[in-house]
Amino acid sequence: MGRTLYEKIWEKHAVVEEQDQPSLLYIDLHLVHEVTSPQAFEGLRIKNRKVRRPDLTVATMDHSIPTTDRSLPFKDQIAKKQVDALAKNCREFGIKLFDLDSRNQGIVHVIAPELGLTQPGMTIVCGDSHTSTHGAFGALAFGIGTSEVEHVLATQTLKQFKSRTLAINIHGTLPQGTAAKDLILSIIGKYGHDFATGYVVEYRGEAIRNLTMEERMTICNMSIEMGARAGLIQPDERTFNYLKGKQAVPDGMEWEEAIAEWKKYYTDEDAEFDLTADFNAAEIIPQVTWGTNPGQVAGITEVIPLMEDLPADQIGPAKKALKYMGLQPGTPITEIGINKVFIGSCTNSRIEDLRKAAKIVNGYKVAEHVEALVVPGSQLVKMLAEAEGLDQIFICAGFQWREAGCSMCLGMNEDLVLPEERCASTSNRNFEGRQGRNARTHLVSPEMAAAAAIAGRFIDVREWPVKYSKEVSVQ
Ligand SMILES: CC(C)[C@H](C(=O)O)[C@@H](O)C(=O)O
Numbered sequence: 285m286g287r288t289l290y291e292k293i294w295e296k297h298a299v300v301e302e303q304d305q306p307s308l309l310y311i312d313l314h315l316v317h318e319v320t321s322p323q324a325f326e327g328l329r330i331k332n333r334k335v336r337r338p339d340l341t342v343a344t345m346d347h348s349i350p351t352t353d354r355s356l357p358f359k360d361q362i363a364k365k366q367v368d369a370l371a372k373n374c375r376e377f378g379i380k381l382f383d384l385d386s387r388n389q390g391i392v393h394v395i396a397p398e399l400g401l402t403q404p405g406m407t408i409v410c411g412d413s414h415t416s417t418h419g420a421f422g423a424l425a426f427g428i429g430t431s432e433v434e435h436v437l438a439t440q441t442l443k444q445f446k447s448r449t450l451a452i453n454i455h456g457t458l459p460q461g462t463a464a465k466d467l468i469l470s471i472i473g474k475y476g477h478d479f480a481t482g483y484v485v486e487y488r489g490e491a492i493r494n495l496t497m498e499e500r501m502t503i504c505n506m507s508i509e510m511g512a513r514a515g516l517i518q519p520d521e522r523t524f525n526y527l528k529g530k531q532a533v534p535d536g537m538e539w540e541e542a543i544a545e546w547k548k549y550y551t552d553e554d555a556e557f558d559l560t561a562d563f564n565a566a567e568i569i570p571q572v573t574w575g576t577n578p579g580q581v582a583g584i585t586e587v588i589p590l591m592e593d594l595p596a597d598q599i600g601p602a603k604k605a606l607k608y609m610g611l612q613p614g615t616p617i618t619e620i621g622i623n624k625v626f627i628g629s630c631t632n633s634r635i636e637d638l639r640k641a642a643k644i645v646n647g648y649k650v651a652e653h654v655e656a657l658v659v660p661g662s663q664l665v666k667m668l669a670e671a672e673g674l675d676q677i678f679i680c681a682g683f684q685w686r687e688a689g690c691s692m693c694l695g696m697n698e699d700l701v702l703p704e705e706r707c708a709s710t711s712n713r714n715f716e717g718r719q720g721r722n723a724r725t726h727l728v729s730p731e732m733a734a735a736a737a738i739a740g741r742f743i744d745v746r747e748w749p750v751k752y753s754k755e756v757s758v759q
Pocket residue numbers: 319320347411412413414427694
């Protein structure tokens with residue numbers, strides 16, 4: 285019988301396999317950030333162990349760092365402590381660190397692909413759930429806990445049980461005016477936020493093949509938001525073209541060899557998945573979450589569901605979510621006003637995201653009562669955006685243009701949504717308190733967030749600007 289992409293990567297990396305026991309997997313790349321690593325390094329120190337493969341370990345600072353002027357001292361002392369500890373640990377254990385002065389610094393899941401560290405067929409781990417992002421390259425990538433971070437640092441291996449496999453076949457192509465974010469939100473909306481629990485998902489089909497690498501990253505990034513262990517997309521010519529010339533990618537003869545190796549990673553035609561789901565991309569419309577999990581989502585032309593229209597098991601959670609969100613069933617999504625906009629996070633802070641958002645805001649003004657932030661995912665994205673003049677488009681429209689980091693995605697630094705403020709956010713999580721205490725998060729695409737910043741409410745980007753020109757301010 286044929287094998288899936290997942291099984292092929294697994295078999296290549298399984299060092300020890302025993303019946304009913306977790307296998308020991310070899311890890312090709314270990315990504316490290318300041319929040320989940322301090323205790324792991326401390327553990328090594330106590331046991332007097334070294335890092336087994338510092339050359340396969342890469343660290344960055346992203347979660348707790350300020351995104352304002354970096355020449356100023358940190359205001360947050362916990363963040364300062366985490367960042368200093370990471371710098372000390374990396375020095376002591378010989379690990380490459382992209383610190384705040386590095387032009388390669390940024391969100392861990394943005395920098396590894398852009399540097400070409402993420403490659404097809406690899407096993408990649410990080411003490412971070414959105415490690416699933418790297419699956420867009422056909423790498424088996426998943427988040428691990430701090431004790432596992434220590435294990436990988438010490439041994440370059442990880443104990444893992446094999447997951448079940450789920451194929452999501454996505455037919456048709458994305459309609460004009462919709463984004464990869466709308467696609468993944470629609471999928472989670474249709475199947476539920478725990479649909480893929482225990483599975484490794486492979487996204488397949490025409491719609492996926494037609495996505496750019498950055499769009500594929502948005503899809504795989506949110507795999508974890510439907511419970512999946514990891515998300516995977518088969519590598520293809522787009523993957524290879526994206527990687528060509530990247531810093532950590534081989535060139536010359538070695539490039540040919542690398543491609544030959546990468547081409548081995550595909551799902552055989554006769555391979556079987558434990559579960560298969562089908563989805564039609566051609567019918568999706570821009571999405572906005574109204575609740576406190578990403579599956580509580582509606583199309584921009586729809587209303588917040590009436591309780592009687594929901595399946596019985598969803599009514600309780602929906603009522604609780606709406607109470608927290610300060611919303612009523614039956615409210616049209618376009619009547620939801622916002623006062624914060626966050627364009628950033630490892631879901632949607634790459635150059636294509638910023639280009640699409642800039643295209644919408646160009647020439648307009650952020651609504652008076654709205655505070656809007658653009659936080660590029662990495663310093664490289666920031667520099668590229670500045671070279672293209674995108675920063676000026678955002679600044680002229682009234683957005684704040686920040687340094688790279690996780691920022692308002694989880695509010696571990698001072699970039700917070702205040703209690704009962706409502707934020708259109710391009711990030712991936714909307715649970716209670718995610719962006720700040722009592723903060724209300726609506727997950728959307730960069731285009732939808734940009735349009736919401738201008739209109740002060742959710743509007744249909746497919747009709748922007750024609751339908752809305754009378755109600756918005758121009759520069
Ligand atoms: C801080 C980190 C452990 C966390 C994660 O694992 O995902 C964060 O990145 C998040 O998005 O909530």
